[in-house]
Amino acid sequence: MFRLASQLKRGSKVTNLFLLHRNHTSTSLCKPKMTEVSANATAQMAKSSKNESIESNNGPNLKKIKLENAMGAKKANNSRKKLRKFKPKKYDSTSPLGVLQKEIEELLQEHGLKESDVSNDVALVINNENKAEVDAVYHTIVQDVNVLKFCSNGDGLALIPGSPFTDRTHRIVTIPFGIPGDVVTIKIFKTNQMYSESDLLEVQKPSVMRDDSLIKCDKYFGKCSGCQYQNITYQTQLSLKRQTIENAYKFFANSSVNPESESCELSLEKYQEMYASKIRDTVGSPLQYDYRTKLTPHFDISFSLSKKLRKQAQNGSTTTTTEKIEFERPNLGFGVKGKPTWRKFADPSVANCKGSVLDIEECVIGTPVVQEGLKRERNKFLNEYKNYKKGATILLRENTEFVDQQEKEEVANADSKVVKTCVTNPKQIVVELVDGFKFEFIAGEFFQNNNSILPLVIDHVKKNLVISQDSSKPRYLVDAYCGSGLFSITCSTNVNKVIGVEISQEAVKFATRNSELNKIGNCKFIAGEAQEIFKEIDTPADQTSVILDPPRKGCDEVFLKQLSEYNPAKIVYISCNVHSQARDVDWFLKKSANGHLYKIDSIQGFDFFPQTHHVESVCVLSRV
């Protein structure tokens, strides 16, 4: 059976991606029905091979098709054609695909399976040039699939008994918009080494978590890649985000305290004491829709025309079909997720949208003024798209303007005196009011995107800065990765002196400007790599707190090492990627020189992005 599979395997190296560690109880799986996508394709294959046989598999109704003769003949014909080798891509372990590998590893452990039970022979698929055959064998429609859990990126994850590959007993599948507890019909469309990707065709039996009546973005939810959770109650969304944090620490912070025995797991009790018991409930966003102060719709133009042809097309003087097609308006919006039929879209063009960008007219998570900006820019685009030679991203950034010009010079906090506008020039200076402070920054540079939750996060950070028993002793704050000074400035009133560091010269200029605007005299900002800050610090470590708010990839070891040597009394680590946060915190505690002197006080999620899978995590560490 499937001898060709093993022939190809010699050319393709299947590496051991997953090491299994944990013991979990197994969950029962409902066996799904698998049907070939195209009966014609199977018939064609039967014609091309006299010896072909159809065998039943351990998954009910799954048919394995013996292809060796058909494929062997093809191989003889193409004997000089080189087989393509499959090389698995390497991912940063804290990126969504890196985390998916950990999630798959856990799923296998829970079901008593090995990597070799589910791995796919990708070389076999990519070397098969017969599309009908590939569709019939690998890209099947599967019914009665139980969605078992959520991946960290909000996709559902399932384990299907049966596989078209020799000696494999199951397949792992990701299902966008599948919710744990759902029983669904899916169409598999892509085979990766350890999992296949699918589209959700139908929800046969909904999960108790699913409530499609909650969907606010009736037009696009289920097709747009922006939101994943609109059909889940907000309370459940918050629980899911807490679960993401729990998983992150379980995946990235469970190695032994002893650096010599790196592969050993931390004992369950120790893990519970150090990490799990510190994770608190996720704090909700006051606004669950209309909250995003920045949106970035984009469009692709996948052709390039000569200037002459472009001019002709603009004048309407081109005649050929290709040229007409080339000048069809590109979609303007956000990335497409899948080809679902589970939602009945009022506008069928949404479901049938071709290409990688979904045409969007409105986005319900944007603030009202950003939504207005989207409409305005879209109308402009409808008139101007022919002038673009290539794709582009349009920035929509909320801005605050003062009705009374004089107010501009003052710290404004009366909402009645301000109007919101939406700017698109990435170089324009914009203003945001946060917690009674005024911030100016460049529209295209980093600034937090949900103003409604910022006062809650700032309050949490402030409460966790070092508190001296002796009030005569000064307190200090170091803000690494300070951006345009959000935490430095808002926390400055609680400490005697703040020093911030930031790699972007432009952001440092604005941090300095913002401290002046807010009449804050105790902040100093320096431009440079985060570790540069340790050259500048002369404050006593016992009276100093350090805030870290790095980009998604987290901190590097050089920085963490110096942080440990500096040995501050408190560390508040804010992160939009809890996986890199868990990795860094674990490295700091177990591998840095003074890490053993610290303990985690709390790990708390803040929901900066309702309706999506994202969560911001704040981890507070104290020197004991």
Ligand SMILES: C[S@@+](CC[C@H](N)C(=O)[O-])C[C@H]1O[C@@H](n2cnc3c(N)ncnc32)[C@H](O)[C@@H]1O
């Ligand atoms: C997530 S943002 C946080 C900014 C700020 N704390 C805020 O909330 O507005 C991360 C910031 O780190 C800066 N950054 C990135 N790499 C850095 C490095 N190696 N050293 C210092 N700053 C860095 C970025 O420019 C960005 O402003």
